[in-house]
Amino acid sequence: MNVEAKIEPLKPKDFASDQEVRWCPGCGDYAIIKAMQKTLADIGAKRESTVFVSGIGCAARFPYYMSTYGFHTIHGRAAAISTGIKLANPGLDIWVASGDGDALSIGGNHLLHLLRRNVNLQFLLFNNEIYGLTKGQYSPTSRVGTRSPSTPLGSVESPVSACELALGAGARFVARSVDTQQKHLPEVFRRAHEHQGTSFVEILQNCIVYNDDVFAEFTAKDVAPDRQIHVAHGEPLIFGANQDKGLKVNPGTMSLDVVTIGEDGVTESDIMVHDETNPTLARMLASMEPPDDPVALGVLYCSPTETYDDNVLAQVQEAKDRIPDADLNEYLRRGHTWTV
Amino acid sequence: MNVEAKIEPLKPKDFASDQEVRWCPGCGDYAIIKAMQKTLADIGAKRESTVFVSGIGCAARFPYYMSTYGFHTIHGRAAAISTGIKLANPGLDIWVASGDGDALSIGGNHLLHLLRRNVNLQFLLFNNEIYGLTKGQYSPTSRVGTRSPSTPLGSVESPVSACELALGAGARFVARSVDTQQKHLPEVFRRAHEHQGTSFVEILQNCIVYNDDVFAEFTAKDVAPDRQIHVAHGEPLIFGANQDKGLKVNPGTMSLDVVTIGEDGVTESDIMVHDETNPTLARMLASMEPPDDPVALGVLYCSPTETYDDNVLAQVQEAKDRIPDADLNEYLRRGHTWTV
Amino acid sequence: MSTAASTAETIEPLEDREELESVVIRFAGDSGDGVQVTGGQLTQVTALAGNDLATFPDFPAEIRAPAGTTYGVSAFQINFGARRIRTAGDRPDVLVAFNPAALKVNIEDMAGGSLVIVDTGTFSGRNMKKAGYDTNPLEDRSLDNYRVVEIDISKRTLESVGSFDLTQKQALRCKNFWTLGLIYWLYGRDRQPTIDWLNVKFGKIPTVADANVAAVNAGHAYGETAELGLEVKGYVIPPAEMPRGLYRTVTGADATAYGLVVGTRLAGLRLMFGSYPITPASALLHALAGMKEFDVITFQAEDEISAVCSAIGASYAGSLGVTSSSGPGIALKTEAIGLAVSTELPLVIVNSQRSGPSTGMPTKTEQSDLYQAVYGRNADTPVPVIAASSPADAFDAAIEAVRIATKYMTPVFLLTDSYIVNAAEPWLIPDVDELPRHKVEFRTDPERFHPFLRDEDTLARAWALPGTPGLEHRIGGLEKDYDTGNISYDPENHHRMTMVRKAKIDGIADDIPPQTITLGSPDAAVAVVGWGSTYGPINRAVDDLQVEGMDVSHIHIRHLWPLPRNLGRLLQSYEHVLVPEMNTGQLRTVLRSEYLVPAVGLNNISGLPFKITEIKDAVRELLEG
């Protein structure tokens, strides 16, 4: 008789490794790992089949602090390495932890192709708009004018918008959250995990040492309600301290305008309802910036399609099915042969 | 007294080098170079200040056949090398000639950052949806199911849309044309040249050897009028053999629907007017695909902003203005010094 | 499986023919002339006739250069004989030139008195001009030194297929098979296998199949009816003595693919191949992409960095990750190879070398990436390096690479080159079930486990796969503590880890065969030491020189890093060590540094394999001063 070993459900702390966490005190990464450990407990993840993969950077230290499998690779290449892992063992549940330099600067190409191929894994971008580990140079997401050791007179490059880029590359799941939003973040992680295909999650993360408060203009308590919009599929795009602001489509200019319900004859029915399967809406939400527009948080886009790993493996399976028990000796002897 | 040498205006053939053109007979690249030579003559380009830069691939042979300066570099890196050229000599007029493998596969990251930075040059993507030079493997723009030497059972990767990717990366000029459209192509080149910043031009190019007629479903004479829409700023988005089809915004779904003027009460005034400064419209046009939608050709997006090279050089100039005649000896002697 | 027996009616009495020990034939023409296909058929038929052989396909750089241009000329050379054949031959005995450009480009390689068959039908003024001829070479006596056979092959072909429903263009495409028929007559070859092949190949367009068959037969008949004139007679080349067994011809690309698949099977693993196309390495990607039924996964990555990284990821997850490229692509992989060294993951990196630097001459051969393989990384990162010496040898070399990578948990370089990739030779097909296994044991026991726990003998670390309960661990490129596998910045630990990584690789020298003398004795005056595809010319040259009575040996090195334990002593026993290389002296550097032997180089960096005579001359010079 088989007695199944009764396994206690794992708690968040069971996902913490025995290694001392070495981020700077006050770093936003602490909050992210907390949310992740909670998520894994919530979804009933197994330590042995969960793998955290990362490149190099502060964010990329993530795997060391998780009690799962982990691979801390080289700068920018986590997406490529993860693709290999997934093809070799599709049963593994892969989370990539990456910084804005790692994912968007040196690793931009692999990210783009990961998204295009739609490999089934979760890609987390810890966006602190700075190179933390190398001591504070500006990054591809840094705003124009960022003073840093490599730009003492201010940076002159226009930053890339991570979510817009992901959508342009063909991502099928794009979400955004903030390190400190400890209710929102696990929920976004859960959705990302649920999605089959590459789930791209941008997490706005505060680097207390080199870029402190760079998101404060919309995360500070007093302004947050008016400068953030939490989107939810099927719900109207309403926000504001008084929940009286909303987004309304202007069909002539094809833009999303911020309107106030009750003003200028605007009623709730004028407000656009979030449809997470609509790519155009997703791009418009992704591109909104304060102070004129609120920052959109939540699942901006989710429109599943076939995954790369499934398709690759299905093709191998088909080949195997077509020639069951393919024999190497026979294969090598195909075509013209002769005996001496 | 200065007598200015009278220079004969250069003709298209003056832009051809003395090297024998070595593309396969019938290759679409011939048409592209013809359009380019015409363009250069039309805009009065100077041979000595024009530089063609390329990576590796059939397309990348382009510079050898032009009588201007040319640099045939390494696979995927033309964007990065061009950025260096431009920073060193902003007076040069740079055209990058790149294939879909060169620009979007190995060179994807440099392209993305070139567009984001907005370096003032023209980037031409010769998209034949195949790796020509290496004998026919599928590329990142190849359609699902493409049979090639590396995918004998058909490719399983979803292709990237070049123009959508460019827009997602922050491109400020995005256009599309077809190798054989010898009126349209020079016009698009001219617009690209006129634009200050990175001008991204996708040219649909037929590879007669490895991917013949891949665009025929919308370039074949009989279907072309109904499957192509030539967009022009300020003009309604009308197409069709009878010029009775058009694109109409559906505000509820935020999509562009194909409608027929005169049917279902549709009039010309319902048709969306092309606004090349509208990024949302540009993305929607870029994403249209036959057979349901026509392929959009022309300048999809043009919204100039500051260029990277201008900004970099302005910053250097500012530094020089702030410390005129900066003296190295003095600089080295700044701070604590002592005499022995 | 085909049969070695020939169809009776296609054989004519060959008894009266002159016997040759070997012959070298080169076909040359436009890409459109089907030169490579022709060569491929002759190779098959010759192999079936029991000759030993070697081939050398030489592709133009352009995909499809305009017809008639010199740079568009494609060539295929075959050397076959009644003795063991080592190279595709220094100089052809027969040149078939399908057009003036082909004649122009190839005539300088021909020895005086050799046979030159030209298709006069292509010698129009326009074509000759395109080829750069000011006067007609067939008339200006410039070919007086050769036995020129002028045939209007174009016309003859058109005649022979006139009865089929073909356009003129289609009909002309049968030229190569007409010519092949003639060559078959010349050397008494059996037409049947080619006829069979045509019928299968063009099964869906029987007219084309039939026309080509007719062309083969017509060309053959042309020879038979002695239309060639008396100076050209038929020859016979008896079968060569070869080890007994079942043979096929194989290119280096195919042999490498088979070796990787078989080697991975012997290790009990799945093969995951990550690559990015590049000439000439793509051929391996193509070959493996067609072997999915053996559970092979091929991943065409977005670039070489992704390719090697995907392979590393696959190895991390328990497959064998293999990646492949040529020099410029390998350059891009070197950072990631460092990660595989640091994390001690198995990985096979196949480098199909080509002519450099940079883009160089992408379709030409060279062996100039040895420095890159042995030394070409940052930091102290020793990596085993193995080279294949011929197309067929690539099979064994690939198995050996897999064995070492998995047994020692290390990346391994497997070097081939453009010549090996494209050339073909007979291959004694092994019984895969009889090959020695080198099965991998994954770690599953959590007891006292840490990821850098080492096997006492091999010093290899434990391979523990994600998915295994209880072995959850983290690895990465940061330095690791010897005793726990955790990150460590301890100075002494770093020294210790660097040294153990080095000792692990050095120790492989005890697990590879001692260096043998390929030909000759340890007390000869000269050792000619080679690696890779110079095997053929060196071996033949040394063989010939020994016949001439010269005191010379051939030593060919397969394991380039670590080197066999006995190699130093062996080399020190020779007066002269001559190292012919298709580079400026890379193995020479390694040998001099390792053994302080005053090795001298013979360096040919022309993009072409060595000629046997070059090596013979160099040895003579060394001995005679």
Add this chain to the structure above:
Amino acid sequence: MSTAASTAETIEPLEDREELESVVIRFAGDSGDGVQVTGGQLTQVTALAGNDLATFPDFPAEIRAPAGTTYGVSAFQINFGARRIRTAGDRPDVLVAFNPAALKVNIEDMAGGSLVIVDTGTFSGRNMKKAGYDTNPLEDRSLDNYRVVEIDISKRTLESVGSFDLTQKQALRCKNFWTLGLIYWLYGRDRQPTIDWLNVKFGKIPTVADANVAAVNAGHAYGETAELGLEVKGYVIPPAEMPRGLYRTVTGADATAYGLVVGTRLAGLRLMFGSYPITPASALLHALAGMKEFDVITFQAEDEISAVCSAIGASYAGSLGVTSSSGPGIALKTEAIGLAVSTELPLVIVNSQRSGPSTGMPTKTEQSDLYQAVYGRNADTPVPVIAASSPADAFDAAIEAVRIATKYMTPVFLLTDSYIVNAAEPWLIPDVDELPRHKVEFRTDPERFHPFLRDEDTLARAWALPGTPGLEHRIGGLEKDYDTGNISYDPENHHRMTMVRKAKIDGIADDIPPQTITLGSPDAAVAVVGWGSTYGPINRAVDDLQVEGMDVSHIHIRHLWPLPRNLGRLLQSYEHVLVPEMNTGQLRTVLRSEYLVPAVGLNNISGLPFKITEIKDAVRELLEG
């Protein structure tokens, strides 16, 4: 410009103090303790006092590790003296430990009897536990071997700044300056320069400036009033004899930046620097980013490939392209370096080496990228390699790199390392206007121009800039015809081009200084041969051994490729050649292969510079068996 004279009132009578020839001091504490700033100030003040000096800052791997942890300890060591100082010192004479973790990590480096100053105010139970102490080291007699000075520096500091309007946290931040004051008293240093510096640095927050000045003075007074107890007395270290001139201290990163800017000026070019941040190479990017007024363009690329490519593009357009990284980043650049070799464009590649393989120990030093520089590319791609031997030497080495790159139209490697980048030493500031020029002449004459036209002497090709009318041309990575510069697949041409590229680089050996013997004579028994930052410890060790009467010389190689013409003969004149390297033996390989000398290695791969004693011991062992 500052002045070398000291402010009168801060000097006390030093006559009675004991004179020391040199002293080594190490500060250690949390990142937040301002250890590096303290060290920087002591360096400046010591330099102004006329001592020779060398420093070694040792950063923790973490950006800002939690306070009190051992892995968060930051250290700064300075060696200064009345004689020439070659290294930062094997073992400190004085350790200042700002907390228990600092004591824990550093105490093993201290010799018995040395001075250990601890801030007892930080020795709480919690802090001791964090540092891994089970018992209080100040009480458990484990420090009995040292002269421990226990001061509650925290408390004393708070007292000294009590009158300022500071939070407790801010006040405690003055600890380092209080301690510096004490050290100034101990070695009779002038406080004024530091006081001036504080007033400038905190000009906008005068309270902070004033508080820190008060702390300096209080620390100083603490020593003066003999509160230290009788066993600790003040010392005096007289000025060293140094060549006359104007001095400043300089780190290797700054010296490299200055050398590149000056070298480019001397060539008459503009500098375009393309780089991607990486530890420790970023320091050079930062330094150059601050020099825009000298027409320097810095481009922070998206990755290392883009960085090197942008530099190549800039050189193509007529600037000098320079790129910089550490080993893993250099690995990514190697493909593009091949393009620069093939197109023969000038390029300087600075490699600030760090500890590998892979990510390794990014903040630690190593010199294990020599293979990569000399051999680490595909194909035959010789590239000159130059190494700086000390922070100040990086200035000259950088100028030399620029000279060779532009004169010979070639990429040049300039090797530094983590130690050189971060360490500081006095630098005799040159007059830039007096330095020899090496002005570049661009080609402008269209007459008989082609882009691969070579200078007969240097074999460098003509540098013709886009923008020049009449010189329009195309270049690229494909092989070029020797005579026209057009694409060529001709076999003999490729051989010729490969050989001329090699000859060009080999020929540079005639344009560099012959190898000198740094210390000693050509007929000694042992030559200790080094390169790069091992200069200091080797030189001091050989110097000491000579004083001991040993027959040993020091040879330090700057030009690692091509090697100086006379080096082979020179090395062959020694009985023993010992090559100390912070790698497993890379220069040793090069020397053995080039000269067949039986060089042996002394290899320390700990991430730390050699200790003088290690080298002395190795030489002794070699001589005494």
